[in-house]
Amino acid sequence: MYKWIYKQGVKRRNHLLPTAENFLQGTDKWSRAELEAYQLEKLKVLVSWAYKHSEHYRRKLDEANMHPTQLQTLADLQRIPPITKKTLIEENEAIHATANFKRLIYSETSGSTGSPLTFYRNLEWDARHRAAIHRGYSWYDIQPWDRNGYFWGYNLDVKKHWKLKIMDKLVNRFRIFSYEKKEILTFIKNLNRADYLEGYSSMIYYVARKIEQENIAINTNLKMIKGTSEKIFDAYQPTVKKVFGRKIISEYGAAETGIIAFECPEGNMHTTMENVIVEVIEGEIYVTNLFSHSFPIIRYALGDYVEIDTETKCACGREHTIVTSVMGRIGKEIIGHQETYPSLTFYYIFKNIVMDSGDAIRYQVLQHQKGHLEFRLEQHLSPSIRKQLEAEIVKYFAQDMKYDIREGVDFYRDGGKLKDFVSFVETV
Known part of the structure; x- marks a missing residue:
């Protein structure tokens, strides 16, 4: 039933998703040379599109004396001026492409850094983002419609609270709405049939610690526990693994960049090279989303310190660049x-x-x-x-x-x- 509901939802929201999923499954074991050649091909298309349809990028490229036809190697990307979140907000209208799209999907950031950002994703951008997540799930033998527990925010408004419950039911999801023992016991009961957990790593750890402190018996056989949107402290892992049987794995990305990297079963975070280009300059990450035609994201300073490894050959066989560490936000000094x-x-x-x-x-x-x-x-x-x-x-x-x-x-x-x-x- 849940598989059918999921597929009906895909048809309604974004019919391009199955094609994107099939493509990323096919490129999963591409060589580094094949991946970089594909990146260059898509980068040329993106920059030419942005120059033609985005007032902001046309102006910036002209100021930098950089015409799209001069983009011949991935290294040429560095000739394009970087962009920040402040610019995405202040020049929002000028950055959005003027072309006509059949349909756009409204998106917004959480505003956790103090400045929420709103923008519109074209369908292929949205499909590639979700397909990257689903490919990561497939590494753990998980389907999008499988039973899952959700550690995320909840709303105290009664109407919205029940709306979330109905939506969770449709997508085979259960979530924890408070840290009261009764709520935790209900959550544990649902774990018996769950395939994976996901959400804020601090919440996953907190619930695991409460279960450990209360000495509550649980019965579960989870395939994956995914932390997202927050730093995963090393200190979380022993408790989470003891209680739930698995460590927290990392999914790294942002609303405006899409999924940047996903951790494989060997413990390495592989960048989604088919969707994004990652640069690290003096420890700071810059991301280009190759399918962001409606709201071009080119050399975006995400605001994180990271380390990457382009040399290590992962035992899983993937040759995608590895993010070895997400060290934290470039916040206030x-x-x-x-x-x-x-x-x-x-x-x-x-x-x-x-x-x-x-x-x-x-x-x-x-x-x-x-x-x-x-x-x-x-x-x-x-x-x-x-x-x-x-x-x-x-x-x-x-x-x-x-x-x-x-x-x-x-x-x-x-x-x-x-x-x-x-x-x-x-x-x-």
Whole structure:
């Protein structure tokens, strides 16, 4: 029944999805040379289209003395000026293509960075985005209509709450609406027939921890647990694996870029090279979506620090570039008494501790005033690990920063996604 409902939904929403799925299944084991040749072919089409139909890109390419016919190699992409979210919002109308599309799909970002973005996806863009997700599912022997648990937001409005329940029923999904023990027990009962779980990694971990603390017996045989939209802390994995039987795997992307990478069963995050081109410049990721004809996304500064690997040959046989690490958001800077520091500093502080001691710490850092940091840790540290953390803080900030370390406390969450660094300091 659910397979039939799913296929009817596809016909109604986007009939191009099956074609996109078949294509990505066919290119799954392409060589790197084949993938890059395909990228160049589609990039030429995209840039020519943007020059013809997008006022913003025509102006920017002219200013850069870059005509689409000059795009002969993937390296030539670097001649096109990058674009930021601020520009996508401020020049939204000028970026949208003026061509007539049979149908467009409304999209918006969550606004977790403070600035929501709205735009329209053409059908092929939407189909490629969803097909990339479904290909990732297929690596774990999962179909889109399989039974799944959803760790996402919920709405307190009664009408919207019941609307979500009806929609979840149609797509063979169940979700958790609160952290009350009764709700968790209902969720656990549904796990018996579930094939996979997905959603915010912090919520997956939190429910796993509650189940562990309450010593609640569960019976499940999950094929996949997927975390998305949030950083997956190393410290989440032992509890999640103990409770649910699998670790959290990564799906990396954004509403405006589509799926950038998906983790395979061997533990590597393969970029969807057939859909996007990824550049990393000084640690920052820039994404080009090759099918974003209605709202061209070319060299978009997503706002994340990442590391990629173009050399490693994955045991799964895929030759797609590997994202080895998503290190965090390029958010507000850390403000010391004398100097400023990138928020990436915290990644290295806690990564060094993992590398040296093997202890993964669940952390969040708040800055309420210049020259002072509040380290919030969910667990209690041993004296040796606390001493190591203090040494790492001093190593990176010296005497420029005072700090407090609070152990066994909850994280601050101001709605939306959980952030590892939150600054309340206003900067000019």
